[in-house]
Amino acid sequence: MSAFLAWLADLPPLVQVPIIILAFVALVAAILFFVEIAPRKGTVYTVIRLAVCVAAPLLILLAAGSYWWAIAAAAVLGGVFFIVDYRSRAGAGYLFQLFGFLAPAILLLIVGLIIPTIQTTVQAFMNSRGTEFIGLDNFVWVFTQPEAIRTVLNTIVWVLITPLVSTIAGLAYAVFIDKSRGEKYFKIMVFMPMAISFVGASIIWRFVYTARPADQNQIGLLNQVVVWFGGQPVDFLANAPWNTVFLIVVLIWVQTGFAMVVLSAAIKGVPAEQMEAAELDGTNAWQKFTNVTVPGIRSALVVVLTTISIASLKVFDIVRTMTAGANDTSVIANEMYTQFKNFEQGRSAAFAVILFLLVLPIVVYNARQIQKQREIR
Numbered sequence: 001m002s003a004f005l006a007w008l009a010d011l012p013p014l015v016q017v018p019i020i021i022l023a024f025v026a027l028v029a030a031i032l033f034f035v036e037i038a039p040r041k042g043t044v045y046t047v048i049r050l051a052v053c054v055a056a057p058l059l060i061l062l063a064a065g066s067y068w069w070a071i072a073a074a075a076v077l078g079g080v081f082f083i084v085d086y087r088s089r090a091g092a093g094y095l096f097q098l099f100g101f102l103a104p105a106i107l108l109l110i111v112g113l114i115i116p117t118i119q120t121t122v123q124a125f126m127n128s129r130g131t132e133f134i135g136l137d138n139f140v141w142v143f144t145q146p147e148a149i150r151t152v153l154n155t156i157v158w159v160l161i162t163p164l165v166s167t168i169a170g171l172a173y174a175v176f177i178d179k180s181r182g183e184k185y186f187k188i189m190v191f192m193p194m195a196i197s198f199v200g201a202s203i204i205w206r207f208v209y210t211a212r213p214a215d216q217n218q219i220g221l222l223n224q225v226v227v228w229f230g231g232q233p234v235d236f237l238a239n240a241p242w243n244t245v246f247l248i249v250v251l252i253w254v255q256t257g258f259a260m261v262v263l264s265a266a267i268k269g270v271p272a273e274q275m276e277a278a279e280l281d282g283t284n285a286w287q288k289f290t291n292v293t294v295p296g297i298r299s300a301l302v303v304v305l306t307t308i309s310i311a312s313l314k315v316f317d318i319v320r321t322m323t324a325g326a327n328d329t330s331v332i333a334n335e336m337y338t339q340f341k342n343f344e345q346g347r348s349a350a351f352a353v354i355l356f357l358l359v360l361p362i363v364v365y366n367a368r369q370i371q372k373q374r375e376i377r
Contacts, residue, residue: 053077117356123349130345138350148335152354154244155331158251158315159358163308166252167301170259175289178267187264191257198254198317205250206322209236240328247329250318255311259304266300267293299369306366313359332358 011019056077061070127134142148170190177186193201210220211233218224223233236246270293278288294301316333323329325338332355340348 120349120352120356123345124353126346126349128344128346134346138346139354141347142350142354147330150328151325151330151332151335151351154329155313155355155358157244158248158331159309159312161245161248162251162255162312163305166255166308167259167263167304169252169256170261170304171263171301173256173260174264174267175293178264187260190260193254194257196254198251198315199321201250201254202318202321205253206237209246209322211235237323237329238327243323243327243329247318247322250322251312251315255308259308262300262304263297266297270296302366302369306362306369309362310359313355313362 057070057074060073123130124138177183208221211223212218214232218227237243274292278292314333315331319331319334325334332351336348336351
């Protein structure tokens with residue numbers, strides 16, 4: 001493979017493009033062969049499998065110039081196709097199709113999630129250079145340093161406030177504009193922040209919070225309003241602990257649109273018969289909302305709350321862009337990056353493990369709720 005890449009790098013760019021495309025097409029064709037053609041019954045497909053068993057090792061021999069690689073490929077292909085041919089005759093070839101479709105996803109999960117998780121967990125018990133096992137020292141440091149404890153507490157504050165406020169605001173907005181004139185325009189206005197990246201939203205709100213001396217013109221919207229009412233400019237991002245709340249506002253502003261869209265769709269899915277029955281029973285609007293609408297959208301509420309909770313636990317862009325963790329505003333994800341940047345890989349990994357342990361119960365709860373919904377259906 002390295003020789004092929006070295007040879008490809010020496011070619012002109014316009015020649016590299018079609019070669020890469022052909023290689024990609026060949027890979028897709030090979031996957032489709034194993035998924036669609038190889039498991040099928042019939043003499044024709046058996047002959048095709050035998051031909052591949054012969055042709056593939058020859059191609060490997062020509063490309064690699066090694067008899068050992070060719071013999072190994074022939075043995076593997078022969079064994080695989082023997083099983084495939086046997087199972088296709090028995091009518092169970094779908095298992096290989098299932099494996100063929102799941103294999104890329106499983107491979108990506110192993111490479112991109114499982115292996116890094118194991119490496120990070122091991123690194124959390126090693127020193128800063130990863131050369132010596134030091135046990136729980138990194139975790140002891142996290143929970144004995146005032147700054148690190150403040151970081152964990154800030155993260156908990158984020159996950160307690162943001163999901164609750166975003167969900168309530170999104171639900172209230174979805175209920176009040178449901179079936180109203182101009183509904184789609186009102187939804188677009190609230191959903192627009194979702195189209196902005198966290199970094200872009202942070203820059204916007206940094207300008208909103210910007211403070212200048214009292215004798216200068218204010219460029220921050222919020223401080224300009226304060227000055228109009230006769231007050232003095234306030235540095236909102238420097239006054240702890242309220243600066244954390246002002247950062248949380250940014251995530252609420254972004255996530256409210258997500259909550260509104262999901263919950264609005266769920267509300268429209270509540271059976272009209274139930275709403276009409278509640279009206280005939282003489283219930284008022286609040287009773288109809290609490291006894292009919294909320295139970296009908298419970299699964300959507302769980303999804304929204306857990307999704308925003310996970311986003312709150314992993315928040316990084318907002319804190320890094322607006323304060324970089326200064327003035328007691330740091331969170332676990334930001335501190336993880338800061339420690340890694342300071343060449344403290346063990347402490348960075350310890351923060352990552354703590355973050356993983358905080359996210360895991362929410363993920364498990366969400367999965368259990370989805371399973372319960374399937375069982376009900």
